[in-house]
Amino acid sequence: MIKIKAKDVDVFYGKKQALFNISLDIEENQVTALIGPSGCGKSTFLRCLNRMNDVIDICSVKGEILINDFNINDKGCDVVRLREKIGMVFQKPNPFPKTLYENVSYGPTIHGIAQSKQEMDEIVETSLKKAALWEEVKDRLHEPGTGLSGGQQQRLCIARAISVRPEVILMDEPCSALDPIATAQIEELIDELKKEHTIIIVTHSMAQAARVSQNTGFFHLGQLIEHGSTDKIFKNPDNKKTQDYITGRFG
Amino acid sequence: MNKNKEQLLNKRYKAEQRFRLYGQSAIFMALLFLTIFIFKIFSTGYSAFQKTWLIVPVNFDAELMMLDENPTKQDIEDADYYEIALQSMWNLDPNANEDQQNQLKRMVSYFFEREIKQELLKDPNLLGKTKEVYLTASDDLDQVFKGNYPRDLPEDQRRVSDYQLKIFDQLVANGKVESKFNISFFTNADSREAELAGIASSFMGSIFSILVCLMIAFPVAVLAAIYLEEFAPKNRFTDFIEVNINNLAAVPSIVFGLLGLGVLLAIFQLPRSTPLVGGITLSLMTLPTIIIAARASLKAVPPSIREAALAMGASRMQTTMHHTVPLSMPGTLSGTIIGLAQALGETAPLILIGMVAFVNTIPGSPMDPAASLPVQIYIWAESAERGFVEKVSACIMVLLGFLIIMNLFAQIIRHKFEKKWS
Numbered sequence: 001m002i003k004i005k006a007k008d009v010d011v012f013y014g015k016k017q018a019l020f021n022i023s024l025d026i027e028e029n030q031v032t033a034l035i036g037p038s039g040c041g042k043s044t045f046l047r048c049l050n051r052m053n054d055v056i057d058i059c060s061v062k063g064e065i066l067i068n069d070f071n072i073n074d075k076g077c078d079v080v081r082l083r084e085k086i087g088m089v090f091q092k093p094n095p096f097p098k099t100l101y102e103n104v105s106y107g108p109t110i111h112g113i114a115q116s117k118q119e120m121d122e123i124v125e126t127s128l129k130k131a132a133l134w135e136e137v138k139d140r141l142h143e144p145g146t147g148l149s150g151g152q153q154q155r156l157c158i159a160r161a162i163s164v165r166p167e168v169i170l171m172d173e174p175c176s177a178l179d180p181i182a183t184a185q186i187e188e189l190i191d192e193l194k195k196e197h198t199i200i201i202v203t204h205s206m207a208q209a210a211r212v213s214q215n216t217g218f219f220h221l222g223q224l225i226e227h228g229s230t231d232k233i234f235k236n237p238d239n240k241k242t243q244d245y246i247t248g249r250f251g
Numbered sequence: 252m253n254k255n256k257e258q259l260l261n262k263r264y265k266a267e268q269r270f271r272l273y274g275q276s277a278i279f280m281a282l283l284f285l286t287i288f289i290f291k292i293f294s295t296g297y298s299a300f301q302k303t304w305l306i307v308p309v310n311f312d313a314e315l316m317m318l319d320e321n322p323t324k325q326d327i328e329d330a331d332y333y334e335i336a337l338q339s340m341w342n343l344d345p346n347a348n349e350d351q352q353n354q355l356k357r358m359v360s361y362f363f364e365r366e367i368k369q370e371l372l373k374d375p376n377l378l379g380k381t382k383e384v385y386l387t388a389s390d391d392l393d394q395v396f397k398g399n400y401p402r403d404l405p406e407d408q409r410r411v412s413d414y415q416l417k418i419f420d421q422l423v424a425n426g427k428v429e430s431k432f433n434i435s436f437f438t439n440a441d442s443r444e445a446e447l448a449g450i451a452s453s454f455m456g457s458i459f460s461i462l463v464c465l466m467i468a469f470p471v472a473v474l475a476a477i478y479l480e481e482f483a484p485k486n487r488f489t490d491f492i493e494v495n496i497n498n499l500a501a502v503p504s505i506v507f508g509l510l511g512l513g514v515l516l517a518i519f520q521l522p523r524s525t526p527l528v529g530g531i532t533l534s535l536m537t538l539p540t541i542i543i544a545a546r547a548s549l550k551a552v553p554p555s556i557r558e559a560a561l562a563m564g565a566s567r568m569q570t571t572m573h574h575t576v577p578l579s580m581p582g583t584l585s586g587t588i589i590g591l592a593q594a595l596g597e598t599a600p601l602i603l604i605g606m607v608a609f610v611n612t613i614p615g616s617p618m619d620p621a622a623s624l625p626v627q628i629y630i631w632a633e634s635a636e637r638g639f640v641e642k643v644s645a646c647i648m649v650l651l652g653f654l655i656i657m658n659l660f661a662q663i664i665r666h667k668f669e670k671k672w673s
Contacts, residue, residue: 052562057484081564083563083564090559092555096559096560106565106573110573164563164564
């Protein structure tokens with residue numbers, strides 16, 4: 001089933017065009033990887049999906065992005081509701097400088113999801129369990145989240161993102177600041193999370209894309225060169241550029 | 252070739268050594284000036300915390316005080332103390348002629364009969380008896396006792412006569428002169444008599460001004476900073492505002508004084524010489540300082556925190572209020588305290604709005620006339636009497652102490668909260 005349908009998306013930073021005519025379908029409950037060299041626009045595209053580009057004054061987005069057949073670029077779309085449905089994990093772990101508990105409970109608090117303290121405790125616990133962090137931190141929920149290691153911080157950010165049960169999780173190079181062990185933990189987690197969420201991950205590591213994703217899109221200079229199942233892109237790409245990039249000839 | 256290289260290296264080391272020497276001598280000079288400055292103030296000012304008293308026997312003669320037998324408390328309150336006060340001074344030298352009697356009277360403070368009255372109010376049984384009472388010495392004798400007065404000047408250039416000195420020396424020899432901690436310096440308002448003048452009025456005036464300044468400047472500045480930094484679109488107009496806030500911070504303070512005079516006093520008819528007007532004027536001056544500090548500390552909050560909150564579906568307002576502002580508060584607060592410390596030391600604008608007036612009452616609210624500490628320094632520094640010289644330094648010491656405490660507080664806030672999250 002198709003969860004997100006991007007149609008002819010153009011993005012401009014001031015006068016400079018960053019994305020050209022991107023059309024891409026994202027399958028539900030699968031992992032879609034976006035790969036490509038630095039500056040190719042894959043993160044920009046990811047940020048279109050929860051309208052994080054709104055924050056940048058000079059950035060303008062054109063085209064249609066349909067999520068559940070609803071165009072999020074419509075005037076009537078409420079970004080607060082949108083971002084409740086579409087969570088995001090960033091490149092650098094960015095927990096709030098508050099306690100672990102407050103980090104995870106922040107989303108449910110502002111969206112009024114929990115009715116009682118007990119319910120909130122449950123949400124925090126399940127979110128941390130799903131993020132495979134519960135066992136490590138259950139005794140220090142009221143210590144600052146910034147005191148964790150890099151990998152733990154990133155899993156805390158994932159727990160924070162899934163605390164509001166989003167339908168889609170966007171991940172912007174979530175492992176680029178982590179060591180191989182922490183990376184492996186996150187990748188395992190992604191595999192687990194795709195049962196309940198649709199995941200789109202931007203990554204620089206082709207190996208990672210091959211390991212975690214079912215679908216892959218290759219971006220180059222603001223264009224979507226090729227997209228399809230990960231198997232096909234990695235083993236038998238149609239486009240020469242894709243082939244060159246994957247075999248490490250440029251990028 | 253190799254030799255050249257070695258020379259070059261030596262040259263570089265020498266240049267570094269020279270540079271260190273320049274730096275060290277600069278710091279040495281700065282410390283030297285600071286030490287001289289502090290030493291000068293302390294050596295001049297410390298004596299103001301002591302006050303000289305003459306111990307004089309006073310005969311509480313009911314007849315001279317126009318009191319009947321068994322007077323009520325009210326009678327004692329209303330009695331005439333001037334006569335017995337005069338008598339007790341004249342008794343120091345029973346052979347004094349009229350001129351000398353006048354001089355005797357001027358050996359003690361101008362309001363010496365009040366001190367005698369206090370004594371009797373404390374213990375009404377003294378009526379008809381004689382008791383040794385502590386009387387505040389005149390400011391000139393006070394200075395003589397502290398060794399600050401040149402006794403070897405010709406008599407016609409001194410404010411203390413040879414006769415007064417003779418009597419004073421006799422009193423000293425008999426142990427009838429004492430020096431005690433000068434409580435009245437902290438509890439009295441300003442006075443024309445140096446020995447009675449205190450900082451209570453200006454101290455309270457400063458406190459009230461700073462409070463008014465804080466209550467106006469802090470909310471306005473913080474709201475302005477938050478709006479400009481987090482909400483306002485970045486365009487020419489906001490750039491223009493930013494440039495002008497920086498300009499405002501560089502405007503000489505006396506200009507704000509003129510503004511206070513022209514607008515607050517002339518147009519709004521607010522009461523002259525009051526901490527209310529002083530505080531408003533100072534708040535205009537402090538505003539840009541706080542805005543700049545608050546914006547800097549908002550800018551210092553990593554954008555990743557804002558993104559994290561926005562991506563969680565927080566509105567812009569929630570992102571700002573839940574995350575950015577709390578994180579920027581330590582910086583904002585320490586900037587505010589430093590701005591207030593600046594305002595506390597400000598003199599020129601307060602002079603223009605009339606806080607330089609002679610105020611001999613202690614203000615109870617920001618609507619009462621008052622001086623402020625720096626203005627008090629200015630007033631006393633202008634006074635001719637020798638007794639005010641030490642008061643100026645003492646007042647500077649109080650002001651500096653105040654400023655040091657405020658800056659310390661700013662440092663503590665900054666350190667305590669920065670450590671917590673780093």
